[in-house]
Amino acid sequence: MSLRHGLLGLLAEGPASGYDLAGRFTEVLGSIWPAQHPKIYAELNKLATEGLVEVESEGPRRRKAYRITDAGVAEVKRWLTEVDVDHTMRLQPLLRSLFFWMMDRDELQQHLEAEARYYRELAEQYSDYAARKDRGEFGYSEQTQSMRVTIEAGIRLYTALADWADWAQTVPPAKPTPPDPHTGP
Template sequence: MSLRHALLGLLVFRPGSGYDLLKMFNTSLNYVWPAKQSQIYGELTKLDATGLIQVTDEGPRGRKQYSLTPEGHAEARRWLAETEEHRPQRNPMLLQTFFLGLLPRDEAVERLLRHADTAAKEYDALLALRDSEDWDRDALTECGRLVLEHGLRQRVLEQEWAHWAAEQLREGHVKEPADRPEAPEPD
C-alpha cells in the first residue's frame, strides 16, 4: 500500500482539503498506515500534478479542496482489484526479541511484560474508539470497523504472546548465551 492509494481511497468518499485529509488520516488510517502532515501535503501535490485529483475549490489562506478525477477513481479501483501487496513486516519488538539473550534473564522477562502492558493499553484505546463511533455512517466507516477489529485482535495476540514468551524465559526454555559480553561499567 502507499500513501498515494490511501489518499485516493479517502477522496473516493468525499472531497477534502489537506487539513481534512490529515484529520481523517489521524482518526482512522493512522493506525495502519501512519503519515505526517508534510507527507500528505507533498503527495497531494504529486497526485494533482499527475491528474489523479484536482483542486475543486480554493479558500482563504490558500486552502485547497481536492476531489478525485475519473482517472483517480479508476486508479483507486485498480489498486484494490489488481494489486497483491507485498507484506513486509517490520516489527521493532520482534527484532529486539531475537537479541533478548544479551540481557540478564529478569530484564528480558521485564521487557516482554512491558510489551504486554503496552498492547493492553493499545487494546483499551481501540476499544474506546470502537465504542465511541457510529460504525454505520457509510462504507468508509463500516470498513474502518473491520480494520479496527483486526487491531483489537492483534493486541490480544500480542499480549498473549508476550506473556507466553516471558514464561518461556522464566522457566529456562531459552538458553542463556555462553559468552554474553559484559556491559561496560558507567563512569
C-alpha cells in the first residue's frame, strides 16, 4: 500500500488534517503500516499539487484540513481496481529469525517469549476493537464494515505470529538438536 492511496482513502471518508490522518493510521494500522507526521505532510502537499486533494480550511496555527477531490476519488478507485496488489511483506521479526543462530539460547528464548506475548497482546487489542465494532459502537457504515475486515486481518496475522513465536521456542536454534543415536553426541 502506498501512503498516498492510504491518505486518499482516509480523506474519502471526510476532511481531515495531517495530524488527524496520522491518528487514523495509528488507530487502525499502527503496527502494520506506520505513517509518520513529516511523511504525511509531505505527501499531502504532493497530492494538493497534483489536484487530488485540496485545502478545505485553515485553522489556528495554520492547521490545514484537506478534502479529497473528484480526481482523488478516481485515483483511489483506479488503484483499487487496476493496479496489481503489492504482496511484499517487510516483517523485521522474520528477517531477524534468519539470524537466530547468532544468539545464545537463553537470549533467544527470552526474545521469542517476548515476541509471542507482544503478538498476543496486539491480537487481543484488535479483538476488543472488533467486538466494539460488532456491537455497533461505530455504526454500520460501509467504511466501518471495511475497517472490520481490516481488523480481522490484524487479529489473524498477530495470532499467527504469536503461534509462530511459540513454535520457534521448541525447535533449533532455540532448543539444541538432539544427538543422532546412530552417530553419538
